[in-house]
Amino acid sequence: MNIAHNLEALEIPMRFGTNESIIHPVLIWDEKEGATLIDTGIPGSHAAIGAHLERLGLSWKDLRRIILTHQDIDHIGGASAIVEASGAEVLAHPDDIPYIQGERMLIKWNPARLEAMLQAAPPEQHERVRRLFGAPPRVRVDRALADGERLPYRGGITVIHTPGPTPGHIGLYLSADRLLVSGDALRAENGLLQGPSPQMTPDLPLATASLRKLLSYPIERVLCYHGGLSAPGALARLRELALSA
Numbered sequence: 001m002n003i004a005h006n007l008e009a010l011e012i013p014m015r016f017g018t019n020e021s022i023i024h025p026v027l028i029w030d031e032k033e034g035a036t037l038i039d040t041g042i043p044g045s046h047a048a049i050g051a052h053l054e055r056l057g058l059s060w061k062d063l064r065r066i067i068l069t070h071q072d073i074d075h076i077g078g079a080s081a082i083v084e085a086s087g088a089e090v091l092a093h094p095d096d097i098p099y100i101q102g103e104r105m106l107i108k109w110n111p112a113r114l115e116a117m118l119q120a121a122p123p124e125q126h127e128r129v130r131r132l133f134g135a136p137p138r139v140r141v142d143r144a145l146a147d148g149e150r151l152p153y154r155g156g157i158t159v160i161h162t163p164g165p166t167p168g169h170i171g172l173y174l175s176a177d178r179l180l181v182s183g184d185a186l187r188a189e190n191g192l193l194q195g196p197s198p199q200m201t202p203d204l205p206l207a208t209a210s211l212r213k214l215l216s217y218p219i220e221r222v223l224c225y226h227g228g229l230s231a232p233g234a235l236a237r238l239r240e241l242a243l244s245a
Ligand SMILES: [Zn+2]
Pocket: 072, 074, 075, 184, 225, 226
């Protein structure tokens, strides 16, 4: 889905057991700065992401950096294969780096979760589930991102530390587009913004405090990893969600 000139929300199918949904890694590119990918899908998503690059007239060698909004499997799963193909550097918040690098177990991954996924999947999918999720994905992070840091791409991308979904969760504010790439801090349902998923947010009060932090940015639209683009006028809805909880 094209969001603006040289800014795409990719549409990548994701299958967890019998649940199927579309997730939205974001691609930004520029002749001078190369391409930036925000989040990478579940393990095995690199092929679908590569097909999108090709569709947009790009290739792996154009991809210079990957920003991971947080450590969840559906965000970091494609990263190591993409790094291998592209040589891109990986950027993330320090509070999630030990998990992303495999030094600590991902906070939402454990053997019991794998067992539950196997039970939910039909027998013919067990091999695939084991292959994709049997060992949690990991990737080396090259650069730590600080809260409030402004990356020099696309006229300025501000890193906003929004813990709650995970300790090192970040959102990214693209000032030229007045667009927030929310990661899992927000979801969209038919364009209507919703707060983070309660099942996937271990610290909901902290996640709500993070939403209040977003109110100081002149956000017009929000691009959610789960649910896609919000309707315009997102800040009013965001205020409602942040202040009512
Ligand atoms: Zn997610």
